[in-house]
Amino acid sequence: MGRWEPGARERLQGAALSLYSGKGFEVTTVAEIAQAAGLTERTFYRHFADKREVLFAIYDEFTQPFLDGIEDAPRDARPIDVMAAAVARASGFFTAERQPYSRARQGVITDNPELHERELLKLASLAATLATALRERGVPEPSATLSAEMGVTVYRVSFEMWIADGESRPMADIASGVFAELGALTAPA
């Protein structure tokens, strides 16, 4: 088995999720995940620190689209519009093909308090990263933190709507509607 097995990372993620959904996260071992993916434990540990991180590695992947969305927004865009652009860009990560994986992943996380806590911490860390990116664009505090937190909240709410049974709209359309809802909520009375 080669050191750089092509697609190893994705195969490990898929195998892990199948086992977590089937027999449960707690009782699944790294050895079982590696075996189900046709890889060695050694290869597993080249990609992931532990069996929990298999589920959270996606944050490494989709933080960048958020940051790209912030960077590409017009210089004079309002902070909330910059965040809307960031969420729209990140929504591209959640394709229709990814929907079954995302649903299964969320099921595993919802069933396990430790994983649920880990998810909340990853989201908080994402918001802090995006607030820093806004400050680097010159957005002052508290606007930077307020905007970043609102953006991550809209993303989270939109994601939960997107993975609901029967939902077929693209994530970007859902997020756009949730941003409109946010604007209506905070509009002057």
Add this chain to the structure above:
Amino acid sequence: MGRWEPGARERLQGAALSLYSGKGFEVTTVAEIAQAAGLTERTFYRHFADKREVLFAIYDEFTQPFLDGIEDAPRDARPIDVMAAAVARASGFFTAERQPYSRARQGVITDNPELHERELLKLASLAATLATALRERGVPEPSATLSAEMGVTVYRVSFEMWIADGESRPMADIASGVFAELGALTAPA
């Protein structure tokens, strides 16, 4: 020493914070906290599950003012105004007398990643509790979650401003300004 030592809880909280600030959270033991408070370890464990919970027990105390603010808001108030009322009510917890304690506590938490994570989870749990209270008032989703998350974000940002060196405005005034900022951020362009 009586089973229900008057003020035991507050004495333990004060003693713990002094030790955490002075010698550090990691190296402080429950025995030292109890001794510094002039109480037994047994009394400590009647009030707190462990040395970490001494710092987070305040969430049990100030979640109620948030909920009272929601309950007492006019039935026809908009969700965001209900949250503003909740944050204003909870701000009453943060009196000028409490400012030194709050500053010291935040210093300990900021210095320790595990405590910082615990704080983020407590805030996420507070937001979920407030979203439930809004739904019980008839606020639909996603408005309930969006409003609760915005309220907790405003609270958090306001708290950080309130404990800054030299800050002397009441927390309620700061929070009111941050809510206004939020409105300006999301106002139609």
